[in-house]
Amino acid sequence: MRGANYVLKRLAFAVVTIFVAITLNFVLFRAVPGDAVQSLRCRQCTIQFKAALREELGLDQSKWTQYRVYLVNLAHGDLGQSLRFQDSVWSELLPSIKNTMAMLALGTLFSIVFGVIVGVISAWRRGTIADKVGLWSGLVFYSMPPQWLGLMIVLYVAGAVGLPTSGIKDPTLGILGDASTWTLFVDRIRHMILPAATVGLVLYGEYALIVRSAMLETLGEDYALTARAKGLSNWATVWRHGLRNALLPIVTLVALSLGFIIGGFITVEYVFSYPGIGLQIVEAIDQRDFPILQGAFLLLALSVILLNLLADLLYFKLDPRITE
């Protein structure tokens, strides 16, 4: 089975990449002058406390032992201990992961729907006003720093639409008696909309440009001409022959841009004080809680690697000729 061979190869690649990410993570954090405990920002910590913490974290052992222990712990799903909280990194990050995923899902949905529609129309009507509007809207949103776009939305949009710009829950809810599940749900969604819209708009720019250029390429292929020649409508040519074939490069490009996408939301969460992984990273940086930072980076790397694997498999599904 050549197909099975391909899948196995991609799996192996993902596994090795995960290993590279883990090693990189370890090396980066150990290459800093001093160690994690030394750089922890904490006023009350005595020298004795730090020494004890160092011993507890195994920082007094050799680098190789530390690396081995790190790998073994990771294999057990143990990301280490937060330095700020007497809590494991994993339990500290888990609620944030859920918040971030919900918000990113909303933003991504928005951007894919609009990105594909605008990209397809733009490529189809190239050179027309519709194309110019699509292209420029994509370019403009693409060129804005996400955190700045977020600030713009807080400044100019939030007031007009009456949506909250900070946090994830209205602090006054639940003070006067229990709020119903529905009220809590609506409140949650309301807090999610603006950060999701910011991420969504930035991604919209990127996706619209990717879809447009991929469509331009496929519409120039001979099979597009054949489709026209045998009397198919523009519509059928675009959807059945253009977009279907453009999906290949689109999937690749979206997968390749994941690192950027995953990064963009960190600053957006900071702007909206949205308690997700991004805000955790910002706070961990601020207080030098390196285990949290390390854990968060590993989780982000892991999710991008797995999404890339998914893209590779999807690629195979879209084009079974791929067996390389």
Place this chain on the structure above:
Amino acid sequence: MSSAFTAAEAPEVTAEARPGFLRTAILGERQAIVGIVVIVAFILIGVIGPFVTGDPKAKVGPVFQPPSGSHLLGLDGGGADMVKLLVNGARVSLLVGFAAAFVSILIGGVVGVLAGFFGGKTDIALMRLTDYFLVIPDVPLMIVAAALFGRSLRNIILIIGIIYWTTTARLLRAQVKSIRERIYVRRARAMGAGNSRLIFRHILPQVAPLVVANTVLLVATAIFAETFITFLGLGDPSAISWGRLIENAFTDDAILNNAWWAIVPPGVCVAIVVLAATMTGAAIEEALNPRLAVGHLSVRRFRMRALPSIGRVEPPATLPPSTGAAGATSGKGTKR
């Protein structure tokens, strides 16, 4: 090798990179001219401006003073003149952009040219390495690196440069690989030219336009990346960049003070430069890949048009400069 990446590989450059190709490519596209003019204008502002403005951080009036005749864009949260800050920001942001782009072109160029030129085991080893780094998310890695080593302009430049070498390596490798097999290169080799002569005299001049396009796109990516790093408080405390002005506006609560003049301009500057660089880079790539100029669809639904007039100037198939899209977008065709 990964199929997803095969598809993302660089195109066979169909247009020969003749002498003067780059000039024609840039001057042939109105968007490229506009892009270049904008970038050069900002460079001039960045180089000359700071000598005119003096100390940009000097407190010249009350905090968040609205724009007036003497201070066209008002004052920021520290009472400093926004115009002066922006002018100084241009210098730092562009410095980071170009220096980081240079670093990544250097690393990516060496890796790509070596892999493409020597092929075989060198190629496999180097491209494996590139693939791993291509998949590891760049922005989080950059933030972690900056959190650990950052806080000086030099380190930030190095970090951004080191993070973004992968696309250049992929792009150049594919390009060099195809050029290596061209007849004139083989002939030069038969006449006794050594590897270094082949690379520097015969191959590099051919990939130069691609490198220029890639550099321009990388400058945009790097300026963008700097705003991320700085926004998270990891920037050089003494350097005023556009990213820093955005951060200042956020941390000084410019929004609560309704001080749009402190927030809007730095972001607009970043967006304009990124836009200009994207347009220029894309226009050069476009010129390198003339296949994009053919389309078989009638643009308007009710008008029949059998074939488009080839040679008509098309809007660029613009590609995001980030994360490999630069090379990848033009690589769509290789999947046949």
